[in-house]
Amino acid sequence: MQSLGIDVLFKGTNFLRLLEGLWVAVRISLISVAISIVLGILVGILMTSRNMAVKAIFRVYLEIVRIMPQMVLLFIVYFGTTRVFGWDLEAETAAIIVFVFWGTAEMGDLVRGALISIPKIQYESAAALGMSRGMAFRYVILPQTIRRLIPLSINLITRMIKTTSLVMMIGIVEVLKVGQQIIEANRKVSPNAAFGVFAVIFLMYFLICWPVSRLAVWLEKKWA
Amino acid sequence: MRKNQIVAAVTAITLGAALASSPAAFADEAFRTLDEIKESGTINIGVFSDKSPFGYVDENGDYQGYDVYLAERLGEDLGVDINYVSTEAANRIEYLQTGKVDIILANFTVTEERAEEVDFALPYMNVALGVVSPEDAVIESLDDIGEDDQVIVISGTTAETYLVKNNPEIKLQKYDAYAEAKTAFENGNGVAWANDNTEVIAFSIENEGYVVGIPSLGSADTIAPAVTKGNETLLNWINDEIVALGEENFFHADYEATLLDTYGADYEDTLVIEGGVAAGAETEAE
Numbered sequence: 001m002q003s004l005g006i007d008v009l010f011k012g013t014n015f016l017r018l019l020e021g022l023w024v025a026v027r028i029s030l031i032s033v034a035i036s037i038v039l040g041i042l043v044g045i046l047m048t049s050r051n052m053a054v055k056a057i058f059r060v061y062l063e064i065v066r067i068m069p070q071m072v073l074l075f076i077v078y079f080g081t082t083r084v085f086g087w088d089l090e091a092e093t094a095a096i097i098v099f100v101f102w103g104t105a106e107m108g109d110l111v112r113g114a115l116i117s118i119p120k121i122q123y124e125s126a127a128a129l130g131m132s133r134g135m136a137f138r139y140v141i142l143p144q145t146i147r148r149l150i151p152l153s154i155n156l157i158t159r160m161i162k163t164t165s166l167v168m169m170i171g172i173v174e175v176l177k178v179g180q181q182i183i184e185a186n187r188k189v190s191p192n193a194a195f196g197v198f199a200v201i202f203l204m205y206f207l208i209c210w211p212v213s214r215l216a217v218w219l220e221k222k223w224a
Numbered sequence: 225m226r227k228n229q230i231v232a233a234v235t236a237i238t239l240g241a242a243l244a245s246s247p248a249a250f251a252d253e254a255f256r257t258l259d260e261i262k263e264s265g266t267i268n269i270g271v272f273s274d275k276s277p278f279g280y281v282d283e284n285g286d287y288q289g290y291d292v293y294l295a296e297r298l299g300e301d302l303g304v305d306i307n308y309v310s311t312e313a314a315n316r317i318e319y320l321q322t323g324k325v326d327i328i329l330a331n332f333t334v335t336e337e338r339a340e341e342v343d344f345a346l347p348y349m350n351v352a353l354g355v356v357s358p359e360d361a362v363i364e365s366l367d368d369i370g371e372d373d374q375v376i377v378i379s380g381t382t383a384e385t386y387l388v389k390n391n392p393e394i395k396l397q398k399y400d401a402y403a404e405a406k407t408a409f410e411n412g413n414g415v416a417w418a419n420d421n422t423e424v425i426a427f428s429i430e431n432e433g434y435v436v437g438i439p440s441l442g443s444a445d446t447i448a449p450a451v452t453k454g455n456e457t458l459l460n461w462i463n464d465e466i467v468a469l470g471e472e473n474f475f476h477a478d479y480e481a482t483l484l485d486t487y488g489a490d491y492e493d494t495l496v497i498e499g500g501v502a503a504g505a506e507t508e509a510e
Contacts, residue, residue, distance in 0.1 A: 012283025075318065082322040171309050171319075173273065181281040184274040185288075188430070188486070 005193030008186045009200060018182070021175035022204050025164040028095050028174075033157050035096075036103025043104055044111020058108065065105035071166055073098045078170040095167045099160055106156050114148040115141070147223050154216040158209045175201055254323040255452035258461050261326055266305045269295045270325035273310035277486045278331045290482040291329040294348060294449070297474065298327070301465060317341045320452045327462070328450045335445070343453050345462040346500025347446030348475055353383050354421030355438040356409075356428050363416040364437040369394055376414035378405050383418040386442045422495070425487050439494050446502055463500065470499020 009015045047058045078094040081087045089097075118141050126136035168177040179197045186193045261267050271291050272279035279289040287295075287308045299306040309325050316332060319325045320342045333351055334344045355375075357363040369375060374397045377384040387394055397414050399405040406427070409417040417424060421439055428434045449466075451458050469475065475496045479487075487495060 008283075013285055014283050017281075017285050075315075079315075079318045079322045079324070082324065088324070168310070169312055169315060171270075171311065171315075171324075173310050177273070177310065180274040182283075184276045185280045185282055187276055 004196040004199070005186070005190045006196035006200065008182055008190050008193045009197065011186075014182050017178050018175060018200070018204070021173060021178035022208070024092075024172060025161070025167075025174040025176075026208060028092060028099065028167065028172075029157075029161040029164050032096050032099030032103055033160055035100045036107050036156075036160075037153070039100065039104040040107020041111050043108030044115060047108055047112040048115050062105045062109055065102050070098060070102060070163055071169060073101065074166060074170050077101075091167070091170045091172045094170060095164075095172060099163075103156065103160055107153060110149055110152045110156065111145070114145045114152070117148060118144055143223065147220065150216050150220050150223075154213055157212055161209055161212075162205060175204060254321065255455040255458070256323065256326055257455065258457035261458065262302060262304060264304075266307050267299055267302060267327070268307045268309055268325040269299070270309045270311040270316060270319050270328040270330055271295060272312075272330045273308075275331060277482050279329070288482070290349070290478055291331060293478040293482050294475075295327075295329050297469070298462070298465065302461075316450070320450060323452055326451065326455075326458060331447055332450050333445050334448050338450075341453065342450045343455065343459050344448040344450050345459055346466040347448040347497045347502055348466060348500070349447035349497055350440075350495055350502065351445045351447060352421050352439075352443070353386055353418060353441040354424040354436050355416050355418045355441060356424040356434050356436045357416040358412075359433050359435045361415065362435050362437040366391055366394065366438070366441075368437075369415060373415040374413070376405050376409050376417040378402060378419060381419060382442075383420070387418060390442070421491075422487065425491050429486065429488050439491065444502065446497060466500045470501070473498060 009018065043058065046054055049055060074095065077098050078089060078091060081089060081094075122140055122144070123136060126140045131139065164174055165176040167174055173181075179201045183193045183197050256264070271287060271289075273281050273287065275289070277289050279287065279291045282288045292308075295306060295308070309319065311319055311325070311328065311330050313330075316328050316330055317338065320328055328342070332338075332344075334347060338344070355363055355366075363369060371393075372395070374395045375387065376397050376399065377387065379398045379400055384396065384398065387396060397408065399408060402423075405417065405419075408414065410431070416437070417427075418441070419427075421436070421441075424436050425439065428436045449462055451462070475498050476492060479492050479496045483495065484492075
């Protein structure tokens with residue numbers, strides 16, 4: 001049987017470098033996800049506004065995020081801001097800005113969808129029980145919204161974690177890039193290293209994303 | 225809804241265009257001069273981190289390769305520390321134009337289009353096309369290729385473009401990926417395989433029974449360091465340095481330290497440019 005090339009991971013500090021790369025990816029995505037959830041909830045509430053101007057602004061924002069590939073956004077924020085404004089952003093800061101810009105828009109739209117999916121009768125029943133608008137929102141609408149949001153936002157969060165692989169385009173060495181470096185450095189001595197290295201990276205992404213998805217299941221049950 | 229989408233699209237396009245179309249706006253501060261680099265004590269050099277044997281990272285996390293060997297020397301002679309930036313083929317020009325790196329040393333082939341965007345220093349390596357064939361039926365010139373013979377190429381490579389343009393009579397067998405072309409060639413589907421000469425040379429050394437009959441075909445391109453357009457102090461310093469290094473046969477030492485294992489001793493003079501003077505600088509009349 002041919003070697004799957006997992007042995008290359010144990011040469012020198014290769015495995016440690018892979019873990020460092022994983023930490024870079026996880027750090028960027030965790031910070032971005034945390035900010036996106038907070039801003040996304042605010043944006044989502046604003047998106048349900050009846051004010052045409054507010055609606056139009058957020059509509060344009062959402063469409064820009066949908067139209068622009070994340071790669072283009074990364075180039076615009078990292079290189080574009082230097083060209084136009086002379087700002088010299090750290091690559092990681094640029095990455096977080098792009099991920100938050102993207103995450104907030106999509107999270108906002110999910111929140112908007114979840115909010116308007118709550119039947120009108122819930123608001124009316126709350127009012128009939130003598131609750132103020134604020135109380136109704138806090139005790140009736142919000143809990144139901146959050147429950148509906150969980151599966152949707154987990155999709156977004158895991159997608160954000162996986163999309164961090166794009167940040168190599170602005171010079172950030174994250175887990176996938178380290179993997180490619182290891183494979184290429186061993187191209188001659190271990191031509192099959194790609195299988196082993198990518199299998200291990202797959203496992204790493206799985207170990208990060210799986211707990212997130214378990215947490216979602218648990219939360220869904222707990223709040224059901 | 226439709227209207228909103230149009231608005232969004234227009235906004236996105238305008239924003240993108242505005243950001244992309246003003247390279248001159250900050251041209252004054254886009255790069256650091258030689259003195260500024262020396263003063264800061266660190267030089268930012270963009271290299272490949274996954275293109276062995278030119279620029280890659282070894283198992284200890286250190287940058288290595290033919291390009292990096294030169295980078296190390298430049299840093300040493302400048303008396304500054306080196307901050308390596310991992311670049312991709314697609315963002316090398318962008319890095320220079322924004323001044324986020326001072327020098328690109330990433331197997332950067334000199335072309336006219338690129339020379340309009342960045343300034344190339346003197347070259348330090350040759351690249352050309354090469355043709356590899358089985359040793360029992362060596363193709364030493366394109367004339368050896370029979371009327372019914374097929375030559376294997378990878379779609380989208382310079383080899384394909386060159387042969388289609390200059391030798392349209394040669395029948396090509398095109399493959400999308402390196403691995404497919406390799407398998408097809410090993411199975412004898414074509415009489416020869418045309419690709420970058422570094423690729424075919426490496427193939428002939430890794431695989432028994434194949435010879436590079438034509439090691440250098442077509443326009444001889446070169447690999448050179450590049451700096452931000454207009455950064456004359458740094459450009460002149462690199463040029464002087466490359467000429468000076470030629471006197472100690474630096475690039476031959478570089479080849480022997482980094483490329484010998486992959487390309488063997490036979491191709492040292494084909495690939496290396498010493499002192500910035502491309503020996504076989506046959507200029508194609510195109």
